[in-house]
Amino acid sequence: MDFRLTDDQEALRKGTRAILAGRFSPRDAVAAPGRLDRGLWRALGEAGFFALALGEAxxxxxxxxxxxxxxxEEAGRALLPGPAVxxxxxxxxxxxxxxxxxxxxxxxxxxVPWLEEADTVRGDVTGAVPLRSVDPLTPLHRVPGTGTRAPVPAVLLTxxxxxxxxxxxxxxxxxxxxGREQFGRPIGSFQAVKHLCAQMFVRTETARAAxxxxxxxxxxxxIVGAKLLADDAATRNARDCLQVHGGMGFTWEAEVHLHLKRAWVRAELGRAAADIEEALAEAL
Incomplete structure (x- = not known):
């Protein structure tokens, strides 16, 4: 199977990245947590982001x-807030x-993410109660019972x-x-930091292939196996990135902690690890 992207796919990825970079900043979004940027949402719609899989007719x-x-993937890279999936x-x-x-x-x-800001809700939210989300850019509600299992495409996109x-x-x-120097040398020259970065790269590429x-x-x-690998890569990479940055990684000036918090939330959306492990065991 050839995983090299076509010219059109490369253009799609670059175009999505450019739109998000030009219209959205995680640091700015933190100033108004829990509020959906309607201007950004319309800009994504005009660019065809939400209609990618719709037929031309x-x-x-x-x-x-x-x-x-x-x-x-680009939305996750940019920490796009909102119920995009x-x-x-x-x-x-x-x-x-x-x-x-x-x-x-x-x-x-x-x-249920973004319940209060959403115009339409799919599924039964009777008895939903607000939660204090660990991610300031993802407001959450909890519904009673076991909830509804997310459709497979939602799992893949998450x-x-x-x-x-x-x-x-x-x-x-x-x-x-x-760029960061310690004892007159970039910290990337130290073996421990090299190992952290190498492990992060391996996790990312393993998840990418899946x-x-x-x-x-x-x-x-x-798809559920890929979600398990991607959850692991996102959470562990964010933690290792914090280690490389040191204490400044958890300041509001840095985006590192926002990636960790979003990864924790996403790991519970779509299909959580325990549910995925059961599904994989049954398939085997």
Whole structure:
């Protein structure tokens, strides 16, 4: 299987990154936590972000899951806040979702992100109670009972977001290790720091292969397995990135701790680790 991206896929990834970089900053978003940036949401809709998988006859772009995974990888890299996965999956079914004029959320296990800001909710949220989310950019509610199992495409796109975050924290660690000096030398020259960065890279690329393969095959077992690897890469990479940055990594001036907090939340969305492990064991 050839995992090299086509020219069109590379253009999609670069274009998504450029849109997010030009319209969104995690540090600015922290100043208004829990508020959905409607201007950004409409800009994403106008760029076709939410309509990637819609057929051209329905006003969409007519692409598939592999391209959607690339776009959501960039969303995860940028720490895009908002119910992007649910809105994407509702395009073509909920009027306004594809255009970004309507934000859609869904019951994701026992958690519902962005319930108060969403215009449309998919699933039963009777008895939902607000939680104090560890991630300041992801407001959460909990629904009673076991909740609704997320559809497989939602699991894949959440895994792609985790992959993007893992890749970004790996980049941030390497950049800091090259520039930060200790005892007259870049800290990246020290063996312990080299090992941390190397492990982060291996986790990222292992998760990337799994997510890309699952996006191509659409196989449920491969998708949940990719989510497990991507969750691990995102959370462990963020923790190691904090180690490389030292105490400054947990300051509001740095984005490192925001990646860790978002990774913790995403790991509980879609399909949590315990549920995935049971599904993989059953498949084996």
């Amino acid at each position: 329905a006003g969409g772009v007519g692409l598939g899951l592999p391209e959607a995974a690339l776009a959501f 649910a809105t994407f999956l509702a395009a073509g079914e909920v009027p306004g979702a594809a255009e970004g004029t309507v934000a859609v959320t869904a019951v994701d296990g026992v958690l 895994a792609a977001e985790q992959l993007g975050s893992a890749g970004r924290t790996c980049e941030m660690a390497v950049e800091h290790a090259r 997510v890309y393969a699952a996006a191509v095959t659409g196989d449920e077992t491969e």
